[in-house]
Amino acid sequence: MTDTPGASPDDEGVPPQPRRDAPPSRPDLSEGQDPSQAFQEHMRAMRTGVESQMAHARAEFDQANERIKERTGRDLIVAILIGLAIGGVLLLSLVLLKWIFILFALVATVFGVLEITRALNVAGRRVDVAPQVGAGVVLALSGLLADLWLHWVMTFVAVVVVAVWRLIAQMVAVDERSPADVLADVLTGGFVQLYVPFMASLSLVLLRQDGGEWWIITFILIAVVADTGAYVSGLTLGRHPMAPKISPKKTWEGFGGAALAALAAGVLASIFMLGLPWWTGLIFGAAVLATATAGDLGESMIKRDMGIKDMSSWLPGHGGVLDRLDSILPSVTVALALFYLFTPLAVT
Structure with missing residues (x-):
């Protein structure tokens, strides 16, 4: 066997390695293949890979959504x-x-x-x-x-x-x-x-009322944020039912998340939208939390007594109009009362 210059006897049978100063390799082209055709094939392969990844992500998302829908019914x-x-x-x-x-x-x-x-x-x-x-x-x-x-x-x-x-x-x-x-x-x-x-x-x-639109936005915001906090914390941490005979899916963990969200939203809204002292936001948030929770449980009790899940199906994913207003309608009472009570404290 003829020795290759620079190779040792131990390298026998090992293909020679490319030199470090060799130019970077390019995709192999079949003999006589048009470079544009090779590029198109490369792009098709990339597109197939992206579509496969998107389909996989969509499948995982659908599975997660089905688990949430199974637990919440929405x-x-x-x-x-x-x-x-x-x-x-x-x-x-x-x-x-x-x-x-x-x-x-x-x-x-x-x-x-x-x-x-x-x-x-x-x-x-x-x-x-x-x-x-x-x-x-x-x-x-x-x-x-x-x-x-x-x-x-x-x-x-x-x-x-x-x-x-x-x-x-x-x-x-x-x-x-x-x-x-x-x-x-x-x-x-x-x-x-x-x-x-x-x-x-x-x-x-x-x-x-003067500036009443901001009070409406505030109490609706607190009610919606509290409902969202209850939904997220109840879905992830919920273990202990709050009122199993009225609404089995409501938990104390969910109520805790709703309380934190309502108090935080109340403080921020009172300071930045109503021009009130921060402590009034705690009262506002706690009051709306109480009325929203009572309204939610109250309508759940009414629906359970009538043997129905939703008041109607006019709002897909929500049920009926009253299914979305159950926590908002009672909250307007405390919002109006607090308007008359706290308006003199507003910073002009």
Whole structure:
């Protein structure tokens, strides 16, 4: 065997290594292959790899979304997109075009009344749709147009109208409904007016106050942030049920996350949006947390009593209008009360 200069006997059978100063290697081209064709093949291979990685990531995301949906009963992506759209419309309407918020409040009132009326009728109660919607719209508008004393008068009138309507409708009916059931129907009809239209009217009372739009943004922000905090902490850390007989998926860990989020949002909003001392934000956040939690559990109890999961399916990923307003409607009461209490403390 002829020795190669610079090679040792131990290198026998080992292919010679390229020199260190050799130019970098280029992709091998088949004999007679066009360089542009080789580039296209290289790009196709890259695209295939990227598509494979995207498909793998999408599969993992879908699996995670299904696990979340199995635990919470909601489609997370759809819920987030619809929530962001509604939140964006509300924010723009309050800051730029208040009449849009007024229209939004009236539409929410009508849909909310229709939802709860239909659910109650299915559950065996008798609640009349036409007077409920008509009285509800008038009551909601009175919060915007009437003086405060007249607004309270309209609230009383709305309850009386739906009660008398139900009594008259029962008298002309041919069935033998028991007096206890009739009384329950009358009380339920009055509750509908106080739960949906009256609460919505308070938001319009707050809107007509000087700077009231910022108070509306603040209490809605605190309620939404608290709900998000409860969702995230409950989903990741939830172990101990909070009210298993009412809402089995709500946990104390979720409530803790909601409390931290609500207090933080309350402090920041009070300082930067309302011009109030930081400690008022703690009170605001705690008050909204209490009413939002009570409203959420209260509607869960109502739905459990009626044997339904959602009030309707008008909002994909959320359920019905009242399923999204269950924590917001009661919170407007404390927002209006705190407006009158804290406004003198605002920094001018």
